[in-house]
Amino acid sequence: MSILIKNILHNNQRTNIFIENNHFAQIGECADIKADKVIDGTHKAIVPAFYNTHNHAAMSILRGYSDDKPLFEWLQKDIWPIEDKLTPEDIYIASRLAILEMIKSGTVFFADMYFFGEQTMRAVAEMGIRAAISRVEMDLFNPEMTTAKKKETAEFLSFSNPCPERIIKCLSCHAVYTVSDELFEYARDVAAKHDMYIQIHVSETEQENLDCLQKHGVSPVVKLDNLGLLGPKTILDHAVHLSEHDIDIIKKRKAIISTNPNSNIKLNSGLFMFEKLYSQIPEQITLGTDGASSNNNLSMLESMKMCSFAAKIQANSALAGKSIDVYKVATENGARAFGINAGKIAEGYLADCLLLDLNNPFLTPNYNLISNLVYAADSSCICDVICNGKLVMENRIVPDEQNIIFQAQALSEKIKKLK
Amino acid sequence: MSILIKNILHNNQRTNIFIENNHFAQIGECADIKADKVIDGTHKAIVPAFYNTHNHAAMSILRGYSDDKPLFEWLQKDIWPIEDKLTPEDIYIASRLAILEMIKSGTVFFADMYFFGEQTMRAVAEMGIRAAISRVEMDLFNPEMTTAKKKETAEFLSFSNPCPERIIKCLSCHAVYTVSDELFEYARDVAAKHDMYIQIHVSETEQENLDCLQKHGVSPVVKLDNLGLLGPKTILDHAVHLSEHDIDIIKKRKAIISTNPNSNIKLNSGLFMFEKLYSQIPEQITLGTDGASSNNNLSMLESMKMCSFAAKIQANSALAGKSIDVYKVATENGARAFGINAGKIAEGYLADCLLLDLNNPFLTPNYNLISNLVYAADSSCICDVICNGKLVMENRIVPDEQNIIFQAQALSEKIKKLK
Numbered sequence: 001m002s003i004l005i006k007n008i009l010h011n012n013q014r015t016n017i018f019i020e021n022n023h024f025a026q027i028g029e030c031a032d033i034k035a036d037k038v039i040d041g042t043h044k045a046i047v048p049a050f051y052n053t054h055n056h057a058a059m060s061i062l063r064g065y066s067d068d069k070p071l072f073e074w075l076q077k078d079i080w081p082i083e084d085k086l087t088p089e090d091i092y093i094a095s096r097l098a099i100l101e102m103i104k105s106g107t108v109f110f111a112d113m114y115f116f117g118e119q120t121m122r123a124v125a126e127m128g129i130r131a132a133i134s135r136v137e138m139d140l141f142n143p144e145m146t147t148a149k150k151k152e153t154a155e156f157l158s159f160s161n162p163c164p165e166r167i168i169k170c171l172s173c174h175a176v177y178t179v180s181d182e183l184f185e186y187a188r189d190v191a192a193k194h195d196m197y198i199q200i201h202v203s204e205t206e207q208e209n210l211d212c213l214q215k216h217g218v219s220p221v222v223k224l225d226n227l228g229l230l231g232p233k234t235i236l237d238h239a240v241h242l243s244e245h246d247i248d249i250i251k252k253r254k255a256i257i258s259t260n261p262n263s264n265i266k267l268n269s270g271l272f273m274f275e276k277l278y279s280q281i282p283e284q285i286t287l288g289t290d291g292a293s294s295n296n297n298l299s300m301l302e303s304m305k306m307c308s309f310a311a312k313i314q315a316n317s318a319l320a321g322k323s324i325d326v327y328k329v330a331t332e333n334g335a336r337a338f339g340i341n342a343g344k345i346a347e348g349y350l351a352d353c354l355l356l357d358l359n360n361p362f363l364t365p366n367y368n369l370i371s372n373l374v375y376a377a378d379s380s381c382i383c384d385v386i387c388n389g390k391l392v393m394e395n396r397i398v399p400d401e402q403n404i405i406f407q408a409q410a411l412s413e414k415i416k417k418l419k
Numbered sequence: 420m421s422i423l424i425k426n427i428l429h430n431n432q433r434t435n436i437f438i439e440n441n442h443f444a445q446i447g448e449c450a451d452i453k454a455d456k457v458i459d460g461t462h463k464a465i466v467p468a469f470y471n472t473h474n475h476a477a478m479s480i481l482r483g484y485s486d487d488k489p490l491f492e493w494l495q496k497d498i499w500p501i502e503d504k505l506t507p508e509d510i511y512i513a514s515r516l517a518i519l520e521m522i523k524s525g526t527v528f529f530a531d532m533y534f535f536g537e538q539t540m541r542a543v544a545e546m547g548i549r550a551a552i553s554r555v556e557m558d559l560f561n562p563e564m565t566t567a568k569k570k571e572t573a574e575f576l577s578f579s580n581p582c583p584e585r586i587i588k589c590l591s592c593h594a595v596y597t598v599s600d601e602l603f604e605y606a607r608d609v610a611a612k613h614d615m616y617i618q619i620h621v622s623e624t625e626q627e628n629l630d631c632l633q634k635h636g637v638s639p640v641v642k643l644d645n646l647g648l649l650g651p652k653t654i655l656d657h658a659v660h661l662s663e664h665d666i667d668i669i670k671k672r673k674a675i676i677s678t679n680p681n682s683n684i685k686l687n688s689g690l691f692m693f694e695k696l697y698s699q700i701p702e703q704i705t706l707g708t709d710g711a712s713s714n715n716n717l718s719m720l721e722s723m724k725m726c727s728f729a730a731k732i733q734a735n736s737a738l739a740g741k742s743i744d745v746y747k748v749a750t751e752n753g754a755r756a757f758g759i760n761a762g763k764i765a766e767g768y769l770a771d772c773l774l775l776d777l778n779n780p781f782l783t784p785n786y787n788l789i790s791n792l793v794y795a796a797d798s799s800c801i802c803d804v805i806c807n808g809k810l811v812m813e814n815r816i817v818p819d820e821q822n823i824i825f826q827a828q829a830l831s832e833k834i835k836k837l838k
């Protein structure tokens with residue numbers, strides 16, 4: 001499979017781009033190369049796609065189910081009781097809905113933390129994007145659950161990855177307030193043995209920090225570090241309430257942070273210290289949406305704007321959260337965090353990209369395309385999405401999208417009756 | 420002209436809606452009425468359109484021209500020098516771009532404060548939406564400019580409104596730091612004589628309040644009230660930094676507030692006290708985008724979410740800025756503020772509405788359509804826009820949109836050379 005994109009705007013200049021197999025093979029003087037597919041880029045621009053480093057994709061099926069509540073009340077009263085009743089097939093249908101929404105808004109990778117990961121893998125494999133799918137570890141300090149979770153993890157490890165080229169199998173530990181030391185240590189050892197990524201919610205709320213301090217005498221970051229869980233393959237989700245000491249540890253361990261501005265604001269968890277952290281550890285900051293039921297969408301375009309706006313409020317400065325910084329965080333930083341050789345439009349990189357409609361009013365005028373993407377654009381600006389050298393959306397159409405929607409609508413009718 | 424919309428979702432029920440001339444003539448058992456145009460609503464929902472109560476529409480041509488700066492620096496160094504060089508025809512072209520973007524994101528009315536209002540009126544008249552267009556009063560305390568502004572206002576008053584059915588001619592006074600008492604009093608008297616609305620920027624930044632206190636010994640709200648400028652036809656734009664006394668005055672005078680969350684956050688002006696004010700004067704709160712160069716778009720969908728999120732941060736509560744409240748502010752409150760009998764889908768009301776694509780992933784599942792609109796939707800969810808009984812967008816196509824974009828692109832090339 002090869003794609004030739006002719007006369008497209010790239011870094012403010014018109015050029016031609018030849019994609020062969022799964023990577024950018026040639027950029028520049030290649031307008032005459034034969035290709036399986038030729039795209040006229042005259043009214044388009046090419047930019048990197050988005051890498052969403054924190055999601056609970058299947059929660060898209062709970063979008064709008066419960067709103068305007070703080071984190072713990074929302075989670076314990078409304079969300080967990082419904083999640084307990086979802087079947088593996090439900091997770092497949094819900095994951096397809098999430099992936100459809102992600103593709104339509106320009107995302108080609110998501111790091112997922114949820115149940116029945118095998119079903120989410122199946123959806124990702126079919127729909128052509130990338131993901132890091134984990135089995136979520138959470139035992140609520142109940143020894144029976146610890147044993148059960150270890151067994152489930154072993155099953156997850158032995159499950160055959162349907163698409164190793166695009167799917168990374170990894171682990172996740174929910175949080176210090178839901179996972180026992182025994183299960184944390186088990187996850188640490190499994191990750192070390194198989195060289196896997198671990199995703200962990202950390203310091204999402206002040207309450208989490210206070211509880212951890214009371215119970216363990218240290219912050220969640222210190223607790224995780226004491227357990228030997230922090231390293232360059234650890235993704236710390238949220239990380240809203242960090243002390244100077246926490247930041248020093250994260251810096252030293254080269255751990256990755258995924259900031260989730262929409263979720264943190266909607267659940268009133270707090271404002272991430274973007275400017276402070278980006279100035280100290282710019283390569284370690286990535287962007288996520290969290291699940292759609294606390295966001296309430298999976299648009300990285302919107303999350304970039306919210307990341308910038310949260311940064312300005314948090315730092316009390318209009319200069320904080322600059323569009324160029326937020327854009328880097330949402331693209332190349334996210335890809336690099338998961339070892340994906342993508343996030344840039346350059347020869348040799350994996351061919352993940354968006355083709356933008358330069359005649360969309362949100363992108364007009366085009367003094368500064370990155371500013372327009374971060375501050376003005378919405379999903380209607382994206383015409384085509386390419387992942388791993390293949391078109392996963394063409395002229396805003398994703399294969400099988402009507403079926404995906406109808407199945408999700410039918411599932412939501414079932415969920416309404418579960419109340 | 421009549422439109423029959425069959426089998427459409429309205430307030431969670433399927434119904435039929437008959438639009439005749441410019442209003443909703445019948446809702447319910449009217450599927451067999453003959454109409455000039457019949458729309459199948461099977462996969463759609465009908466909701467009120469948006470009323471944007473603060474805009475500088477033609478500033479869309481400066482989208483992305485200057486970012487990540489505080490208000491005064493942004494305005495004085497980057498924006499004003501360019502604005503001085505724009506011609507009436509430029510304003511017409513730029514207004515068309517803004518109106519195109521507004522229609523595409525579901526807005527059917529905007530209150531405008533800018534130069535060459537005649538040109539913006541011309542664009543509004545042609546493109547089929549509603550607006551309140553003002554001549555901006557600003558003399559920078561220079562007596563020659565005071566005289567000139569009075570003359571320009573007289574000309575504006577005598578200019579023949581090209582579409583009185585959809586366009587309200589009104590006044591605006593820029594702010595207490597740019598308008599002399601003499602010009603304020605002139606505007607007050609003209610407004611009283613012709614029963615006109617007046618738009619005024621007020622307490623946008625803390626600096627504005629401090630300067631006003633130092634110069635006049637009172638807050639901007641008190642100063643305006645002392646000048647006799649506050650009443651139910653006064654629109655106070657921004658109103659971020661209000662004291663209890665200011666709020667009491669606004670309540671007593673029944674003045675309208677237009678909150679502009681995106682602009683206030685992007686320029687780091689502060690966070691509007693949504694929850695406090697909505698609890699005290701719910702009918703007086705409306706929503707605006709401000710101009711696109713400080714937002715950077717005119718999407719009321721996005722501004723609703725930002726309004727809710729700013730409210731949660733400001734009140735330190737996940738319960739603040741509820742979707743249902745923000746939605747009311749963006750629809751019926753905005754319409755009522757300008758005396759437009761719209762903002763609701765009900766018999767006898769003006770036929771302004773949006774038809775939403777219920778198969779869009781952002782609107783799936785549909786447990787709560789208002790939550791989905793405020794927290795999840797973007798402009799891709801809107802299929803059709805009806806204003807004053809006429810389709811101004813059908814299947815996402817606005818008449819003449821390519822020309823509008825091409826003219827705006829050409830104008831932006833000219834502006835680049837003005838630097």
